[in-house]
Amino acid sequence: EDQVTQSPEALRLQEGESSSLNCSYTVSGLRGLFWYRQDPGKGPEFLFTLYSAGEEKEKERLKATLTKKESFLHITAPKPEDSATYLCAVQVGGSYIPTFGRGTSLIVHP
């Protein structure tokens, strides 16, 4: 049973078309939730860590938010260079080992 579920699996946007990616989790005792960006053939690149419900973090066109059951990665006015797979992972208290979702593949068309 997946503890971390990302949706949608794939998303196609036009340049400038804002949208959100979802990461829902069923673990208890959340220690941290992480977002990564992964380009084809490369290792995941760290984006954000969120620790508590209500927390928000921003980086350029990306904004990550966290509730008690899910996190959203909002992409505002995306550009083609934002195309990548976005991974979410959760870390539970008592363990430093994160559990990863399967990712959302984002394609932004010019």
Place this chain on the structure above:
Amino acid sequence: SQTIHQWPATLVQPVGSPLSLECTVEGTSNPNLYWYRQAAGRGLQLLFYSVGIGQISSEVPQNLSASRPQDRQFILSSKKLLLSDSGFYLCAREILSGAYNEQFFGPGTRLTVL
């Protein structure tokens, strides 16, 4: 610098051949290190992690093994590769950020077993 190096970048091996993938890290001593495998259409699967020299924990039974001969070196090995060992292998290190631990990944090794 907390850079992570992985070698080789790509590898094509026949079934039954041995394997050795290397991960070396720079920066802080005694890092926690991890090996993940990423197969097409699947998430990241944790294979091994190490909290110090000679200390290896395995997450899943498999055809692979890991070793940590030096503080900043983590090696993934196999005596005989299977077709199912194909995938993208990622080494990660844990970095303490305030009171929390965050993972950072290396560039990966693409392994194709034929």
